[in-house]
Structures are given as structure tokens and as C-alpha cells.
Amino acid sequence: MVTDTFFAGIVRQAHRLPAVAFASVFLAACGGGGGGNAEQGVDGTDPALVIPPANLIALPAHRGLEPSIALANNGFNDDHFAGAGACSTCHNDEAAEGDKVMVDSMGRDLSIGKAWESSTMANAARDPYWHAVVAAELDRFPTAEREINETCTRCHAPMANDLARKEGFDIQIFDTGSVEDGTFVQGFISRDADDATFNHAMDGVSCSLCHQIADDGNLGTFESMTGGYTVLFSPVKDERPAYGQYADPDVGYMKTQVEFTPVGSGHISTSETCATCHNLNTTPLNEAGEHVEGVSHFAEQATFTEWQNSDYRNGGPQQAQCQTCHMPRADQDVSIASAGTAPPRPNFAEHSFLAANTVMQQMMDDYRTQLGVPEGVDFQESIARNRAFLAESADVIINNTAVDGDNLVVDVQVINHAGHKLPSGYHSRRAVVHVLVTDANGQLIYENGKVNADGSIDGVADDTNPHVFEPHHNVITDATQVQVYQAITGDANGDLTHSLLAATHFLKDNRLTPVGFDKNAVPDDVAVAGLATGDENFNQGTDLLQYHIPVNGGVAPYNVVVELLYQPFGYGHLQDLFTRSDEIDQVDQFRTIYENTTLRFETLASDFATTN
Helix, strand or coil: CCCHHHHHHHHHHHHHCCHHHHHHHHHHHHCCCCCCCCCCCCCCCCCCCCCCCCCCCCCCCCCCCCCCCCCCCCCCECCCCECHHHHHHHHCCCCCCCCCCCECCCCCECCHHHHHHCCCCCCCCCCHHHHHHHHHHHHHCHHHHHHHHHHHHHHHCHHHHHHHHHHCCCCCCCCECCCCCCCCECCHHHCCCCCHHHHHHHCCCCHHHHCCECCCCCCCCHHHCCCCCCECCCCCHHHEEEEECCCCCCHHHHHHHHCEEEEECHHHHCHHHHHHHHEEEECCECCCCCECCCCCCEEEEEHHHHHHCCCCCCCCCCCCCHHHHHCCECCCCECCCCCCCCCCECCCECCCCCCCCHHHHHHHHHCCCCCCCCCCCCHHHHHHHHHHHHCCCEEEEEEEEEEECCEEEEEEEEEECCCCCECCCCCCCEEEEEEEEECCCCCEEEEECCECCCCCECCCHHHHCCCCCCCCCCEECCCCCCCEEEEEEECCCCCECCCCCCCCEEEEECCECCCCCCCCCCCHHHCCEHHHHHCCCEECCEEEEEEEEECCCCCCCEEEEEEEEEECCCHHHHHHHHCCCCCCHHHHHHHHHHHCCCCCCEEEEEEEEEEC
16 A cells, blocks of 8 residues: 555655656656556545656657747638728828827727737647647547547637538648548648738637627527627628627628628627637547447536636626726727717727737747737737736735744635636646745755746646646645646546547646636536545635745745746646647647747736744
């Protein structure tokens, strides 16, 4: 039997011994290389995990591939959609400084197209991580090829997906088959601006997609999610509706310029519209690529449902829509177009689509040529705004510090200010509590949750081996225990999986809940999972932690810094993905980009205290 003492010792050795030596210690003690895959404790204590040897999965040689995506033409305007270039003709302000009309009180340019083009929504189809994950799933489940291509493009390349539906052809992301044996089928990623599907796809989540989502009475229901939005077809081109937030749009000018009829409709400003893509339900597959019997769906992303169970929900004490935070309102009346006769409008919603993935934006900036990013897109301005946005998402508070013998006891409170779990969305994301203690001489005497240059975090079990994961903690007594807020998925066999389509449930979900979210009274799709379910200090948007830190040999007073750090890409998750980089080009391409990107995390919040 593996004991808690053995586990603590073996993890400590993992940090001191080379991989081969560590493997020998582990195998000798356990009589083999088997491993645990979930939190084992049921009483709220930290489990005795059986961890496979460190670096058990050796990565293949890195081929150093890079993506090669052509520049698209976003000025198209066909029977169904118009590209962002067509919309930006009027909704960007190209006037000289001082003459602009699309500005806030500080003179900041609020051009819609410029704000949108650097967002992750605009670049959803260029996203190299999405390419890698989809390619890996296609390789893992070849019999589900059509289903994967259809489902994954519904929200990442929505105009191309809807075009394919209306025109009656199958959509495909990557090339398949071979020219030699006559089975070659070209995916849209390898095409160029001469191809309509490519242009529609590479415009991402674009203007005329969102503004054509109809209020068909289905919004907010299960059926409307996972890309279940409706874009109506109009046989008369200039009668295509373009829904907007204002009740009295300038109809004639827009019909003349881009052949859309603006329609005022409040649904465009509601969370229910966002939910069509930000609640994602999958139909899990087994090893044979068949639907798992008895599992109707897996709520892989449920940001909307998280919001519905928070104080920010409709009718809640802090009611706010998704757009309230992610599309902040201008501080003065703003002309929403640089041409036409529309007067300045109140409460204009900026189209910056503030979000958390600054790392992806940095990747887009660094690899703009390889990813087909148009000239002039200002990612750095967007990163700066998103960084400020993230700084409002959480708080870390040191409630108390006290010296108890040779230990410094630190009580920490972590508070989520987002209207959904933090982090929400795809399960590659995580937040970690980082603690630093220095003494009166400035000597570092303790660190917990250190992020390394490669993105790994010292002491986190899944960063030592992606087949296991770090348990949820309440009291931390050792630097090998790290509080990581994350979602870990399991498959139909109860084993940890990093595959989106193999996942049937969460083995661990201790992501910080939003205020008003009672973990004991929420739907199964957003339930807390793992040891956090039994932690009475984890609920309603708050987590309370206590650290017992050895300070023997240190000189008082002690300085304590606590930070909450956020990573869009967990290191262990990526190591599992990169094991396939020798056989899947898109995985190796993303590996190249990741390894050449130095931005690994963002700091959401911090606090400081001194104690004698």
C-alpha cells in the first residue's frame, strides 16, 4: 500500500533526481509502473496518489514545422455574408487625429473593425492551438471525421460552416488523402484568397455572423448551444437582417452600401446570444469512435450555465450580461460609423471582446506571417487592455499571518469577480496560487507555485506526469502541494484523458466559482468535482487556504507575497499533446510556436504582508 509519507517523499525525490533514477526508486517501491489517475481522497484530505515515473512520456524529436496560411480577402459580400473588410469601410474611422468621430472622452479610437481584428474571436480559425487539438482528435477518431469538421467549425469558422450548410457541401479543415491514389480532398486551411470557403473561414467570428444570429425563440435553450444559432436566409439580398442594439437604425444607408437591413433587436446584447458558442456540449466517444452508451452529452464548456447560477444572472443582485464586461460601454455618446447620417449613440458597446488569452495574441503577433494575419493588426494594444481587464477578475487577500514555533502560518483568501468560473472555457486553462516568503535579510526562504520558463510549475503533479493531476488543497504543509484551479477530464473508463471527445466527466473541477454560485445546488453540468466538493471553505466565489511554512533559520520579520497567476495552456496538458508531434503536422507547428513564445502566464491579483 502506498502511504501519504511515501507519496510526499517520492514527489520530493522527483525534484531532486534525474528521470532514470527517479523511475528506479518508484518502480522498486511499487513493484511496477502502474499509476493513479484521479483524486483518491473522499474525506477532504489530500490523497495518496500513485504517480508514474517523472518524464514517463518522452517527447519525440521536434521537427520545427511552422504553419503557412495565406492572406484572406475579407472584403467579400455574397448572398449570405459580408466580410469584416466590407463592414469596416464605414465602421472604422480613418480620419486624422482630432477629426475622428468614433472616439471616447479621452480621444481613444473606438473603430469597430480595428477593435475586433486583434481579438481571439477574429482569429478563431487561425488559432494554431485549435488546429493542433482538432488534428489530434481527427487522428484519434477517424470514423468521426465529418462530425468533427462540422462541429469544430461551427464556432471557429462559423461563416464558412453556415455557407456550407446553405450551399449543400461538406466542410473540411485540413487536407486528407493523396493525389497519387486519387483520394485527395483539400481542406480550407491550405487554400487561398481565390476560394470563398477560405475567405469566409479566415474571417473568424465576424461582423455579419454575430449580427445575423436570429432571435428564433430558441436562444438560451440546450438546443441553441454548441453552435445551435440560426442565421436566416433572405432571397432578397438587401433584406438580410443585421441586428443591432439601437431601435432606430439608419436603414437606407446600410442597405445601399452593403445590402443589409439594420434591425434593432435587444437579443444581440444578451448572454443567450453568446451562449450559442460558449456552452459546448460534446457527444463522448469510446476507443472505437462510437458514442459512449448511457452518456447523452458532456458539458465540456458551460460558461453560460455558470453565469446562470451566479449573482450576475438575469434577475440576480449583480445582474450583468456577457457583453457588460467583455464589450464595455463607451463613456460618452459615440458615432458608430464614420459615414452616413446616424447621430452619436449612447451606451455604445466597444467591440474589443476583452478576454483572457494574451498568450495566444502574443503568438499571433509573433507568427503573423505564418498565420495569415492581415497587416496592421495591433495585438499589443489589445494585450495591454486584456491585461488590465484580467486585473479586475480576482482578488487575493492575506487575511492573517502568525509565527507558530518554526512555522509561519498564512491564511489566504482567493475571490473570483468574474460572472463565471475562473478560469472558464476549455480545460487547458488553469490558475495557480504563488507564494513567496523572504526574511529580514532579503533571503528567499520559501516558494510555492513557481512558474518556470517552459511554463511548468514546481510541485504540480500533472507537470511531472500528465497522467495524474494535482489534488485540490485546503491546508498546505509542503512546497510540493500547490493550489491549482483547473478542470481535469476523465473518459468512460474513469481514466484521465486530455482528449476533448473522449471526455465523459470531470475528475477534478475546482475552478473558482462565481459569486452566488452554491456548489451544493447547481446542475450537474457545472458541478464542482473532486476534493473541492468536501472543502467547506470553497464555495460562493471564494476559496480559503492555509499555508504552514517552515521558517527555521530565517530572520524575522518575514515578508509574504501571494499572487494568483493564470495560464491558458497547462504544461502537462501540452506535454501529452506534444507526444504526437512526430506524426501530426499541426501539433508540431503549435509546438514550434509555443516553444518560441516567452509569455507563459498573467498575474491576476496579489497581496503583501509582513509579520514578526
